[in-house]
Amino acid sequence: MKKLLLTLLVVVLCPILSQGWGFFGHRTIAQISVYALPASMRGFYYRHMAELVKRSTAADERREADPAEAPKHFIDMDHYGDNPFGLMPKLYDKAVAKYTADTLRKYGTVPWTVMELKDQLTDAFxxxxxxxxxxxxxxxxxxxSDAFVPLHTTENYDGQLTNQAGIHSLWESKLPERNIAKYKLDAESAKYLKDPQSDIWQVVQDSYGFLGATFDFEDDLNNKFTTEQKYVFSHKYGKTRRSYSDAFADAYHEKVGGMVAYRLKQAPTMVASMWLTAWKDAGSPDLDNMMAKKPSKAEKEKLAAELKVWDKNELVSKQLLLSLQKVEQEVRPDLINAAQDMAPVQEEPAPAATTPTGSPVPGAPAVPAGTNKVKVKTKPADAPSQKQKAKATPKKSTSDGWGTPSGSGW
Structure with a gap:
């Protein structure tokens, strides 16, 4: 018991900063997005597909070195009240005037980041x-793609406020990695977005609508799993980390797998549509003329063959999904199947937990460098719980000017 308690203390003191979809999900979405483009764009993007897939995780990699990067990946809508989509202006300048730029940076800016990058891409075209x-x-x-993840829309982004720590990587990484062969990856074709700002906000609102099920189904399974069955522990570089077991992940996937697959299938269509919109807004320049060599007959035939495989949803079985292809072997931690089977932990003082500047709770885990997310949130005794807030689908006021229905989008 002493070893277990010490190990759990080390786990608590070594939080992991979750990243949208994980590398596997982002790389999968990038590849499918290329296939979803119209023929006038597909040749150029297919020529650069391997690089696009590789670069699709660059934004996450920058988070370690750039403190300004983290807020671009999320927006904690529950910070803005029970009807956040009725209160939050869609235009960045109006949102700044209402909440201040510092507040927006602290609680995330993903929809405005998308619009900024779309404009930059238009200029590049x-x-x-x-x-x-x-x-x-x-x-x-x-x-x-990050906007399609429900846990990128809440302060309780990793279940840390509801005793569900680790749910972020479970939902967006472990579930798709274990079940990708079951998912339909034949995303719909890209289309020009007349109002991309409203479209990306609708993506965020739909993601927010899935929060209730995301948390509740995990909580419902607790009665069927002991702690030893629910978690596994890994050791690496002198640290111990806790994650969900395969058995729990499979049971959770039976509950939310349809949601994960649905969001993963929708994301490439929106990504490709943003690319298409930026290209058209730039005057639809001839992308073939931008390539040093025009697509060869062999290259065109290879692309055509892949499109047929994609249309039949056989990318996985035909071993054409780039995110599944072998990459350079990384040092992997030793995996322990359950807490009761853990190897002895050295009896040495654990590092003291530091309280981040402005943290309302002494002894809370330190906020990793480069993130402005609030790890601990205090609320009045009569305020709704985080899961209750997440479950409530926000209703749009009649005067908010959104022009899109509230709800989860199922």
């Missing part, structure tokens, strides 16, 4: 800057 087109397309795709 106008300038025929192919290097910038590829780089900005990858980044834009990343932020759009």
């Amino acid at each position: 106008r300038k025929r800057d192919t290097v910038a087109i590829v780089r900005l397309s990858a980044d834009l795709g990343h932020y759009v």
Whole structure:
């Protein structure tokens, strides 16, 4: 018992900063987005598809070094009250006037980041800057994809406020990685977005609508799993981390797998539509003329063959999904199947937990560098719980000017 308690203390003191969809999800979305483009764009993007897939995770990689990067990936809508989509202006300048720029940065800016990147990509198309087109397309795709993850719309982004720590990586990484062969990846074709700002906000609102089920189904399964069955522990570089077991992940997937697959299928269509919209807004420049060599017959045939495989939803079985292809082997932590089977932990003082500046609760886990998310939130005794807030689907006021229905989008 002493070993277990010490290990759990180390786990608490070593929080993991979750990243949208995980590398696997982002790379999958990037590849499917290329297939969803119209023929006039597909040749150029297919030529650069491997680079786009690789760069699709660059935004997450920057978070370690750039403190300004983290807020671009999320927006904690529950911070703005029980009817956040009726209160929050869609235009950034109006939102700043109402809440201040510091507040927006603290609680996330993903919809405005998407619009900023879309405008930058439009400018790159106008300038025929192919290097910038590829780089900005990858980044834009990343932020759009993040908006499709429900846990990127709440202060309780990793279940840390409801004793569900680790649910972020479970939902967006472990579930799709274990079940990708079951998902339908034949996303709908891209279309021009007349109002991309409203469209990306609708994505955020739909994601927010899925929060109730995301938390509740995890909570419902607690009665069927002991702690030893629910979690596994890993050791790496002298630290111990806790994650959900395969058995629990499979049971959870039976409850929310349809939701995960649905959001993963929708994301590439929106990513490709943002690329298409930026291209059309730039005057639809000839992308084939931007390539040093025009697509060869062999390249066209290869693309055509992949499109047929994609249309039949056979990318996984035909081993054509780039996110599943072998990458350079990484050092993997030793995995322990249950808390009761853990190896002895050295009996040495655990590092003291530091309280981040402005943290309302002494002893709370330190906020990792580069993130402005609030780890602990206090509320009045009669205020609704985080899960209750997440379950409530916000109703749009008649005067908010959104022009889109509230709800989860199911």
